[in-house]
Amino acid sequence: MEKNRQNFIDVSEICLLAGEIMLASGAETYRVEDTMVRIAHAYGVENAESYVTPTAIIFAVNGELYPAGTKMKRIERRTTDLNKIATVNSLSREISEGKWTMESAYERLKQIKKENISFSVPIQLLAAGIASGCFVIMFLGKWIDVLPGIVAGSIGYFCFLTIHQIVKVRFFSEFVSSLIIGFTANIFVYTGIGDQADKIIIGSVMPLVPGLLITNAIRDLMVGHLISGLAKGAEALLTAFAIGAGIAVAYAIF
Structure with a gap:
């Protein structure tokens, strides 16, 4: 026994x-x-x-x-x-x-x-930048906006990683990162480097969007895990709200 x-x-x-x-x-x-x-x-x-x-x-x-x-x-x-x-x-x-x-x-x-088997920070920033540039084209942006999208996406994701390590408040890193992306995109357009600030912003915030969280919430709901599905859905909704609020504040200030 x-x-x-x-x-x-x-x-x-x-x-x-x-x-x-x-x-x-x-x-x-x-x-x-x-x-x-x-x-x-x-x-x-x-x-x-x-x-x-x-x-x-x-x-x-x-x-x-x-x-x-x-x-x-x-x-x-x-x-x-x-x-x-x-x-x-x-x-x-x-x-x-x-x-x-x-x-x-x-x-x-x-x-x-x-083990820390995740990709290094430079690789993550490179991937975030490339993905942002591709999303700019996917959302019918102009080719002149691809480079600003890459830069804004990399800067925003770097801020997200840095702030997330310093401040333990949930959703604060997403808010600040999207705020910086909004400022960066508008600066690019104001200086003539970019043309459509909205397309640059949409592409640049995509690495911050909780896509995996939304997918898991739907899958949990489909298999009957209602509590987990609703909780993850609420977390994804709050993250999306933080991203939207950051962009809104950037437009209001700029």
């Missing part, structure tokens, strides 16, 4: 850590729950249940060989890191195939949590 008790503790900690990494990296609620249950089943825990919200994970197990128990983990910070989601997904599949012991899987998950 003592061995079974230790197995229960190990399995629950593995499942909670895997769920924490995925949820904090922007994974859908149903994907987090499914991954946790699959890992528990792979290690012989058949009666496992998980309940996930955007801010907390609850994992419970009950059975003849395992004493009833429930554990909870709060998620205070969430970001978008598809690399970590894919890595944990791959690890969970290998666990289901019996390639990892509980000890080695737990150590690997701790490594994944500590």
